Amino acid sequence: MNFVFLDVAIGLGTIFFLVAMFCAGVQEVIAGYLNLRGKTLWEGIQSILIAGDMKLGNTPAKAVVSSEDPGNKIAQDMLMHPLIRGQVPDKFGIRDLFQWLFSSRQPTANSGDTKPSYLKSATFAITLLDTVRKTYKNTNGNPTDLSQAIANMPDSELKTTLQSFITKAGGDMDKAQKAIEAWFDEAMDRVSGWYKRRTQALLFLIGLTVAVIFNVDSIQIFKQLWREPTVREMMVKQADNITSTAILQDNSLQDMDLVAQSQKMLNALPPSLPMGWPAAAWSEKNAAPKTDWQWLCDALLLVVGWLITASAATMGAPFWFDLISKLLPLRSGGKPASGEAKPKQ
Structure with a gap:
């Protein structure tokens, strides 16, 4: 028995x-077809950048997050950064096949509806800091260092977070970048749980x-x-x-x-x-x-x-x-x- x-x-x-x-x-x-990993990854990135009463793991809602929210603006600008766009998979359909055969096809990797399925913490940190520097540069056109760019940001949770990283690093940008990388890794551990x-x-x-x-x-x-x-x-x-x-x-x-x-x-x-x-x-x-x-x-x-x-x-x-x-x-x-x-x- x-x-x-x-x-x-x-x-x-x-x-x-x-x-x-x-x-x-x-x-x-x-x-793979719906790029679920990329969508989940970027949802996690948005949730740690966007201020307001958002909770980690919730998709930003128009009723909650303003388009002018610094975190929302940074998130959208980061999608257009070359370091991010370079990791977006290129779309390839039947039409692209014929264009490729006749050498008339152009790269279609973009930030419109496709997100990278994986992102290194160092890439995130560099992209975030570079995007903040470019987005909130001085209005007079003079070169902007990172500390000044963060100071130019409207008051928000993202601004407070970035300032705390720089303060704890004693102004050392390398240490601040490492702190941002650790912040990203911690958030991605939770994102892995969502996925x-x-x-x-x-x-x-x-x-x-x-x-x-x-x-x-x-x-x-x-x-x-x-x-x-x-x-x-x-x-x-x-x-x-x-x-x-x-x-x-x-x-x-x-x-x-x-x-x-x-x-x-x-x-x-x-x-x-x-x-x-x-x-x-x-x-x-x-x-x-x-x-x-x-x-x-x-x-x-x-x-x-x-x-x-x-x-x-x-x-x-x-x-x-x-x-x-x-x-x-x-x-x-x-x-x-x-x-x-x-x-x-």
């Missing part, structure tokens, strides 16, 4: 691993969509694994193949084509697994007629099975890979090898 539970756990863990890997691949495609939470929500939606389209019902899969020893044995072999695959042991899970690789592994699953349409609960041959209440219960269980699959996808492929890697040695009575590699998060 203990081996039955273990085999069922390994089988379900393998299904969840493959679904999570497929969903992660889809998520990466969406994140992770948001992508988990996105991953749940992708997982639910995949579960519905392909009818990956965790409850029906559990029942089939519990009833059919042959299916359990095949799933254990599949799990063993996955954990022993060199591409996974080389910690290159994030570097491969997740969608293609997961599809290949999903196609190798036992055909008797109750996945796909029509739903297994509704396609049993020679089944006795069901009442409306029974149909409703089947529908509710189906939805619950989808939700379980979607929730499992949010745990991530590395979690399920690590789990089945630990369960397999228990089944064989052995111990995990020391220093066993696992996929990166």
